[in-house]
Amino acid sequence: MTIDEMASSLLATHEGPLLPVGFSMGGIVAIEMARQAPDRVKGLVLIDTNAGADLPARAAARPLQQARVRAGELDVIVADELKPAYLATANRDDCRLKSLLFDMAMELGNDVFIAQSEALRLRADNWPVLDDFKGPILFLCGAEDALCPPALHQAMAARSAKSTLHIIAGAGHMLPLEAPRAFSTALGDWLNVQTEALTQ
Secondary structure, eight states: OOHHHHHHHHHHHSOSOBOOEEETHHHHHHHHHHHHOTTTBOOEEEESOOSSOOOHHHHHHHHHHHHHHHTTOHHHHIIIIIHHHHSOGGGTTOHHHHHHHHHHHHHHHHHHHHHHHHHHHTOOOOHHHHHHOOSEEEEEEETTOSSSOHHHHHHHHHHOTEEEEEEETTOOTTHHHHSHHHHHHHHHHHHHHHHHHHHO
16 A cells, blocks of 8 residues: 555545644655645644655665565564664663564564555655645654654754644654653643644
8 A cells, every 4th residue: 555545545534624643654644644635634743754755775775675574584674774773872772662663563564564665665755745734733853863863854844834843852763652751742732732722
């Protein structure tokens, strides 16, 4: 299933006005929802994500990684390649967190990993969506996110008419798991402001 199809499916499943909250790939889907239904998407929460197309080097690497997963190396890829890039320096020796990430990836399995990898490889460049979107957007980013770094979020926020940006210390790409209290506070405060604005 492509990113376009994921967004279409969510829009078809949920009626009325929406405020999608998307983390990483979920943020990419949320932006696509705003592209497809700007009249229904009233705001966005985008967490450690990327509005752009896959970078050429990453797109070129994905088929090779997919082939390794088909050959039974998902556990090796998760352990050796993904987790170190996903976590802030201070969290890379957190056995509980690393085990949680490993178990999550292995539970999803080979087919889901390959399907998501391919969807990310083929995704469209949705930077123009941020230019055109009229609703409020909250950007949340781990200060040590190596995959979708703070500079990228600053650039996305600069393109958005009603943006709020929080860069949270002590977290990498897995912000909701690495700094859950700071994450939930920033999200809750922003949602409270938006709720008050809507009810005035």
